[in-house]
Amino acid sequence: MPGTSKRISNGSPPVPGPPVTALRRGRAVLTSEWIKMGSLRSLRATALTGLVFSVLLAFLVCTGFHSRWHSLGPETRAAFRPVDTSLGFLQLTPLLFGALGALVVTGEYGTGQIRGTFAATPQRPLVLAAKAVLLGAVGLALALITVGFAFLVGQGQLAGTAPHASLGSSGAAGALLGGALYLTLTALFGLFLGVVVRSTAVAVSTLFGLFLVLPVLVDNLPKGAAWRHTVPWLPSNLGYSLWHSPAPLLVRATPAGFALAGWVVLLAAGALASLRVRDA
Amino acid sequence: MSAHVTEPPRRPEHPQVRTRLRPRAGATRLGATARSEWIKLWSVRSAPAALAAAVLVVVVGGFVLGAGYRSGWASLSPGDRRSFDPTFTSLRGVQLAQLFVGSLGVLALTGEYATGLIRTTLAATPQRAQVLAVKALVLGLVVWALCTAASFAAFAIGQSQFTGPVPHASPGGPGVLRAVLGGGIFLTLVVLFGMALGALTRSTPLGLASLFGVLLVLPVAVQLLPGSVGERVDPYLPGEAGSQLWRVVPPSPHSLAPWTGAGLFALYVAVAAGAALVLVRRRDV
Numbered sequence: 202m203p204g205t206s207k208r209i210s211n212g213s214p215p216v217p218g219p220p221v222t223a224l225r226r227g228r229a230v231l232t233s234e235w236i237k238m239g240s241l242r243s244l245r246a247t248a249l250t251g252l253v254f255s256v257l258l259a260f261l262v263c264t265g266f267h268s269r270w271h272s273l274g275p276e277t278r279a280a281f282r283p284v285d286t287s288l289g290f291l292q293l294t295p296l297l298f299g300a301l302g303a304l305v306v307t308g309e310y311g312t313g314q315i316r317g318t319f320a321a322t323p324q325r326p327l328v329l330a331a332k333a334v335l336l337g338a339v340g341l342a343l344a345l346i347t348v349g350f351a352f353l354v355g356q357g358q359l360a361g362t363a364p365h366a367s368l369g370s371s372g373a374a375g376a377l378l379g380g381a382l383y384l385t386l387t388a389l390f391g392l393f394l395g396v397v398v399r400s401t402a403v404a405v406s407t408l409f410g411l412f413l414v415l416p417v418l419v420d421n422l423p424k425g426a427a428w429r430h431t432v433p434w435l436p437s438n439l440g441y442s443l444w445h446s447p448a449p450l451l452v453r454a455t456p457a458g459f460a461l462a463g464w465v466v467l468l469a470a471g472a473l474a475s476l477r478v479r480d481a
Numbered sequence: 482m483s484a485h486v487t488e489p490p491r492r493p494e495h496p497q498v499r500t501r502l503r504p505r506a507g508a509t510r511l512g513a514t515a516r517s518e519w520i521k522l523w524s525v526r527s528a529p530a531a532l533a534a535a536v537l538v539v540v541v542g543g544f545v546l547g548a549g550y551r552s553g554w555a556s557l558s559p560g561d562r563r564s565f566d567p568t569f570t571s572l573r574g575v576q577l578a579q580l581f582v583g584s585l586g587v588l589a590l591t592g593e594y595a596t597g598l599i600r601t602t603l604a605a606t607p608q609r610a611q612v613l614a615v616k617a618l619v620l621g622l623v624v625w626a627l628c629t630a631a632s633f634a635a636f637a638i639g640q641s642q643f644t645g646p647v648p649h650a651s652p653g654g655p656g657v658l659r660a661v662l663g664g665g666i667f668l669t670l671v672v673l674f675g676m677a678l679g680a681l682t683r684s685t686p687l688g689l690a691s692l693f694g695v696l697l698v699l700p701v702a703v704q705l706l707p708g709s710v711g712e713r714v715d716p717y718l719p720g721e722a723g724s725q726l727w728r729v730v731p732p733s734p735h736s737l738a739p740w741t742g743a744g745l746f747a748l749y750v751a752v753a754a755g756a757a758l759v760l761v762r763r764r765d766v
Contacts, residue, residue, distance in 0.1 A: 258705065261706065262705045265707045269707050269710075272708065273707065289705040292701055296698070405693075406581070409697060410577060413693075414697065419549075422549045423550060423553020423555075423557050425552055
């Protein structure tokens, strides 16, 4: 067709202003994503619930050990690890962080806001990257506060009767950083999962299935070769390796961290592919 | 919704005739409500998908767990072999299925609140408690029928995997038939629990969080408590109490008896449903 290569003028003058560079666009996307994240009540509520739940559980569990220490058997006492005990909430809090990550995007799909977002910035991978960067940064800060606060509260309750740890104790700092990394990676996991499934209900159910039900289901299976090559690599078990002292049959902390990051990268690739081929 | 639900049949103006018709109107309304709930259930994609997924994980779970135990039986410790429950093992897909069935129950109401359909539903049938009850009946019957069938299939497939030294269960064994039927009953209670919590919260994320929080998170949190505190509280949690119905070997000496546990779970569901019935009549939609 003749003329298609020319710009079609609709009569309005070109918009004056600085040219849109990649840097400007990136900053603008980051700003808009930041505003969206900061203005959603559901995100604040989920983050606050995660913090309160973790600290409360650490407080309850450690108070329980403190008050019943003298009635516990010698085996229980010998197996007692103050760091692991105070961080036990890390079996559950990742669900809230995952839900937090999922809500960042499924909320937009639920309300239709996502269409406005992609109309404003048709560079969809850029939008996802901005969300991931902000969620990663906010999630890490929130995770460090949650884990650190819960640890200090828990150890404060243990002090006196039961053995307790401080931030300087051997392995404590590693466990705290590992736990914070686990929570941050689960938040990103939730974000990319949310992009793939686009629905809060499906994302939350999948998170519960993958992080809570499936591990319990396969935990008691005979530990044959098939078990040893698959079950320790489930996201929840990799996360467990990150914050818990080494457990038999599970992966060590460093490879676990890389493998969990691998899960997140895999889901991110799925999310990018989904953004590319599907309508918003 | 079809037109005859919203448009009542023309009645003659005679007052005597109208009073004569009134007793039949209630029955018609019940049937119409049931029919509309049936249409709503099958016309959104999420509900058939969740039901299919629930049936699938129960059946596939029976096969995978059965094959896993058969191949790894030699590496099991003597203690694990003694406490091995072939019926329960073949039915454990129920634990995953409760996620799908529970979401289905929550979404049955919160989905209507999210889209605004609930206003149409309650305008068509202002007897709100009746709408909820009929919805629960339709959803409960569908889930019960499908999940009972899935439960029997999983049991048969699972037992066919237990050959050689692996003990297997037969339907005539003590408590076995009850456990297989229990899988379907437990999932039916889960869907009703989800519905009640959906009616109470009127929000999908909140409803799901409260349902899974109570069924799945609470037991893990309680088990973190030291010594006997966790062990003594755990059997009375809704999920733990209810799951005794589809076990043959009780998991702990503190566990409730199968029907006691199921009764307690049903009581929790009834309390939640009662609160939902009261609130749905008081609140605006």
